[in-house]
Amino acid sequence: MKKKLWGLIALLSLFMMLFASFGNSSSTQAASKTETIKIGYMGSVNSVGLAAIAKQAGYYEKQGLKVKLVEFADGPSVIAAMKSGSIDIGEIGPGAHTQVAQGNAKIVMFDGLSTSDKIIANKKSGISSIKDLKGKKVAVVVGTTSQVILDAALKKAGMTESDVKVVSMSVNSIVNAMVSGKIDAAATWAPGTTKIKEKLGKNAVTLATDNDFTDSMPFTCSWIVTPSYAKKHKATILKFDKAMLQAMNYRESGGKNAAKWIAKQLGFSESDVKKQITSTEKIYTSKQLVKLINNGNLLQYYTKQQKNFIKLGILKDTGKLETAKDYVMTDMIKKAAAAIE
The missing domain is CATH 3.40.190.10 (Periplasmic binding protein-like II)
Incomplete structure (x- = not known):
């Protein structure tokens, strides 16, 4: 009788352990489905545009990303925040690309060509x-x-x-x-x-x-990460790119809520945002971006920009500068584009 009792107790204990293990596993899997990232932007329509759309439209959420948007005054401040680890991804305007050429960042997404300055x-x-x-x-x-x-x-x-x-x-x-x-x-x-x-x-x-x-000096705008983040978080970058490309398509098609969502993020009037969406940046669709990559024009934009920085004396050619091929993650962008088609 005692043997049967102890056998029953042992069996119940085993079930409890298995149930607990299953519960913990389920909780872990559920938690792993959502990843929180911080994204830096500057307080302008063309800087935060894609991120605001991706967040409000639920594109980030569909990729399992919970996003916190953080505003900065300028591109160098965004890069400094990334280096310190206070944000994961950031948007920069043309001028801050001198930092990219010096190996301080990798470009995970092309945003557009600035016409704002x-x-x-x-x-x-x-x-x-x-x-x-x-x-x-x-x-x-x-x-x-x-x-x-x-x-x-x-x-x-x-x-x-x-x-x-x-x-x-x-x-x-x-x-x-x-x-x-x-x-x-x-x-x-x-x-x-x-x-x-x-x-x-x-x-x-x-x-x-x-x-x-524009022809001689393209003013590129980009979304960037630190080199170490690019190496360690490829899966996250792919998710981010998918969401941003969906936002890109929505913005270029004149999505009816784009101005409202951007205005909400910046605290601007919706009418001002509507004027600035197309007047401050040349924008593209995901298919147009892939075409720019395949025909070599995208890398040429960045190459021209870097050469002009050197000519203007803003960037010193040390012989150790990275090239556009080194710092633009074109394969990741194309992979993300293929996934959303």
Whole structure:
């Protein structure tokens, strides 16, 4: 009788252990289905656009990603945050790609070509052309597209930064400085450019835009990760790319909720966002992006950009710079595109 009793107890214990093991396994599997990542962006429509759409449309969630969006002032700040580990993935504008060439980041997704940047002067300062900037105070956000477009415009006019008084400022300070007259001109991007024009009215003079240099100097915008993250988290990057490509297709097709979702993330008016979606960036579909990869044009955009950085003196050719082929994860993008077709 005792043997039967002990046998029954042993059997019950075994069942309990198996049940507990099954329960823990199920919990672990459920937890592993959702991965939390932090994504950095700059406070502009073309920077956060894809991420805001992917989040609100549920594209991240469908890939098992729980996303927290974190705003930064500029691209270099995004890269610094990635290096510190406070974010996993970030969006950068053209200027910060100098860091990519130096091996500090890998590009996991092409966003588009920026058409957002402008050099705007105050007519009251006696400025009507780039040459009139000689000896004037011009604000830039150092290490960003802001400095790139200024240098490109000056070079075209036969000038350099030494011909003007370059004032290093944060992107958030430039608008007030222009309106108050503390500076004569500024190189910056939307929404700052829009605000300057609104405040200065007829005294705002646009001297140059990145559209002036599209053929010779593509202003690429990209989503990046650190090299170590790229090596350790390929599965996560693939999920991210799938969600972003779906958002890309939605945005390019004029998805009815795109402006609303972006406006919600930035705290902008929906009407302003609608104007900026197509006016601040040349956008693509996933199929168009794959075509750019296959015909070699995508890597050519990045190669041209890097060569121009060197010509402008923004990037020093040490002989150890990475090439576009090294830092653009084209195979991952194509794999993600094939998965969503």
